[in-house]
Amino acid sequence: MTSDQTMIIGFAALIGVLYLMKIRSYDMYEKEPLLTLLAVAIFGGITAIAISLFLYDFVEVRHNFLDAVFKIGLIEEASKLLALMFVYLFIRKDFNEIVDGIIYITAISLGFAVIENVFYALKDDQAILTIVMRSLTAVIGHIAFSGYMGAAFIIHVKIHRNYSGLLLALALSALAHGLYDGVLFHERLNFLFIFVFIVLVMGQLWMLKILLGFSAFREELTDASFTETGETVSLHCPHCALSEKPKAVQFWNIRAAICDFCGHLLVHNQNIRHLTTYFRPALNARSFTKQLTRKNRSEFLDSNQKILFDAKSMTLCAKPAELGTWLAGTNIADRERILGLPLVGFILKHLGMRYLMPLRV
Structure with missing residues (x-):
């Protein structure tokens, strides 16, 4: 490995660690151990990359909107979900709060995106610029695609069997991923990229906040709190x-x-x-x-x-x-109002949140 390659990998990894610390900051009530998150990002990311490369061997992919959703999105998001199922075997004790599904699959997605960044940068003459630009778009995008699966999975393993929720979550994640790639692949849709990007990111943050509302680790306000x-x-x-x-x-x-x-x-x-x-x-x-x-x-x-x-x-x-x-x-x-919304509430309920009412976990 040359010094330039080492620098590229180190720079991509540094950005990944900074993002990981930011992700952890959203876990307000019971923060996950940073080293555990780092290990999940590394090994989960490698696992997801390996699974996706294996699946791509059986699929011919063209850079068009349909393939972005039904091939690229489905393969890469399914790979992340399988990676989460694998790393869950080693983090059962830490997997104890309702938001942990999102936090850990986000770490896996981050690892996936950082490795992908390295692949792209090593083939580019302007490697550092490539990493910076992709870190502002593709990395955040990968993080924003997968949270639905993390939410459905923790409900499945901790609250109630949630097979239909997992399938819906995979479909939503694949669709989100496909929309992101699709507007980039289709020249006439490029102008929609910023809008799609913002909607995906804001939707992910909102779902995390909704799940935080169910957390049993939030302290109750009493006379002794302050x-x-x-x-x-x-x-x-x-x-x-x-x-x-x-x-x-x-x-x-x-x-x-x-x-x-x-x-x-x-x-x-x-x-x-x-x-x-x-x-x-x-x-x-x-x-x-x-x-x-x-x-x-x-x-x-x-x-x-x-x-x-x-x-x-x-x-x-x-x-x-x-x-x-x-x-x-x-x-x-607040929770009941959101779950009562006509379309959004229907989706959230069928992701598995109907099993959370009136639980705090």
């Missing part, structure tokens, strides 16, 4: 109107305050988004926060009038335990 930081903050308490320098507290990356007089939790402005992200992951936290901050008057967010949003100070105010109960209830409502 830890004092030893600081005070300048924040008005909308409930009692007495505290002006409440104690600063923190949980996860949510910074808040506790009123010295009434004991209400005070969550200000941007931290409302962090609170929503953690406790209501399926909801668009940014949009929810913007809707709150646009309000012209203070109002209670619940029917029991326990959760107060003060428009003047941009502060959410409630007893921690009562806020926790409200967040848990609205998280369930």
Whole structure:
């Protein structure tokens, strides 16, 4: 192996590790061991590549839209699913949270894409540029294709036999892969590439957030959840109107305050988004926060009038335990609303999410 080849492989691997760390950051409640993810990316990626190369020996592929879906997409996505089934034999203990199916098949897809990048780069005079460009498109694409299969598979092995969900997931992944390749192969459809790319990536992130809403590893918000930081903050308490320098507290990356007089939790402005992200992951936290901050008057967010949003100070105010109960209830409502959507809900249910209601796993 020449020094140039070593540099190409090293550069592609470095980008892969950075992506792997980013993927791991989405696993909010119970992060998978980084070394385990790295091993799955390497050995799962090699396994998926080997299976796909074997299958390609029996299929003639042309660069057109139909072959992109029914040959390339089906072969490569089936290879990733088989690789996940194989590595699952070695990671059963870590495969314990509902989002782990997506996290681990994403690692396999990443390994697959990095190896594919090396193959392309070694045959190109501008190897580094090839790796960079493919890392911004093909790598993210591979990650975005396969999550459906990861979701269906963990439901199959941990919750309920889900053979129809696995078949649907494989079909969706192959279709997503085929759409990506198809718009690139067909010159008249090239203009759709950015749109297809964004839709695939956003769809994958949304499904991950929906599954996070079912996680049993998410902590419940109680009086003991927040830890004092030893600081005070300048924040008005909308409930009692007495505290002006409440104690600063923190949980996860949510910074808040506790009123010295009434004991209400005070969550200000941007931290409302962090609170929503953690406790209501399926909801668009940014949009929810913007809707709150646009309000012209203070109002209670619940029917029991326990959760107060003060428009003047941009502060959410409630007893921690009562806020926790409200967040848990609205998280369930978020899940039910999404699964009740006409087309999207039908697809998600038949991927296997109907077996999750009302479970947290």
